[in-house]
Amino acid sequence: MKNRLKVLRAENDMTQAQLAEETGVSRQTINAIEKGKFDPSLPLAFRFAKLFKMSIEDIFAHED
Amino acid sequence: MKTQKHSGISKNKPITFHLGLWTFAWVLSIAFVTFGSKYLWEFNPTITVIMILISSLVGIGVIITNRKYIKQIDELQRKILLDAMGVSLGVAVIGGISYSMLDTTNVIDFDAEISHLVILIGLTYLAGVLIGNARYK
Numbered sequence: 301m302k303n304r305l306k307v308l309r310a311e312n313d314m315t316q317a318q319l320a321e322e323t324g325v326s327r328q329t330i331n332a333i334e335k336g337k338f339d340p341s342l343p344l345a346f347r348f349a350k351l352f353k354m355s356i357e358d359i360f361a362h363e364d
Numbered sequence: 365m366k367t368q369k370h371s372g373i374s375k376n377k378p379i380t381f382h383l384g385l386w387t388f389a390w391v392l393s394i395a396f397v398t399f400g401s402k403y404l405w406e407f408n409p410t411i412t413v414i415m416i417l418i419s420s421l422v423g424i425g426v427i428i429t430n431r432k433y434i435k436q437i438d439e440l441q442r443k444i445l446l447d448a449m450g451v452s453l454g455v456a457v458i459g460g461i462s463y464s465m466l467d468t469t470n471v472i473d474f475d476a477e478i479s480h481l482v483i484l485i486g487l488t489y490l491a492g493v494l495i496g497n498a499r500y501k
Contacts, residue, residue, distance in 0.1 A: 329440040332500040341439050 302361045306334045308352050323347045376437055383433045386426045393419035440500055448492025455488045
């Protein structure tokens with residue numbers, strides 16, 4: 301699954317640690333998601349969407 | 365850009381501490397049964413059974429607290445721990461049965477001790493957690 305998390309985080313001038321704090325996960329989790337190594341749960345995806353005021357589809361895209 | 369913060373990570377410290385306390389109490393109870401039966405109550409079966417029951421109850425406390433811990437930790441950490449547990453379970457079943465067969469067929473000279481299996485499970489779990497953490501670093 302591809303995602304725009306790193307770009308959105310940069311656009312909002314946030315560090316991985318800040319994004320982790322805002323969404324209640326570890327910085328390691330944010331890093332793993334940004335690198336595409338780990339797919340977040342649906343509740344966490346919703347938290348990202350709420351934080352960036354976007355839909356989940358605008359942040360995450362499925363790749364075949 | 366601020367939203368309501370989620371305190372998933374900060375909640376972990378008390379539950380980790382509780383898990384540590386329960387595990388310590390359980391290890392202590394095992395030591396008490398092992399050495400107490402020999403040095404304190406000289407293998408009195410009634411006292412031994414009572415102490416084993418107490419130790420088992422503390423063990424149930426460890427299981428319940430561990431379950432709470434798994435539910436509360438960060439989702440990536442949960443995945444790493446569950447993956448490690450899955451591998452440990454597989455190694456425990458396959459390794460345990462193979463080890464037992466080696467004993468029953470007299471391929472090995474010594475008895476297959478459960479403690480060897482527990483050590484194997486512990487090391488497998490530890491390796492699984494370390495590899496998982498390295499993978500998602």
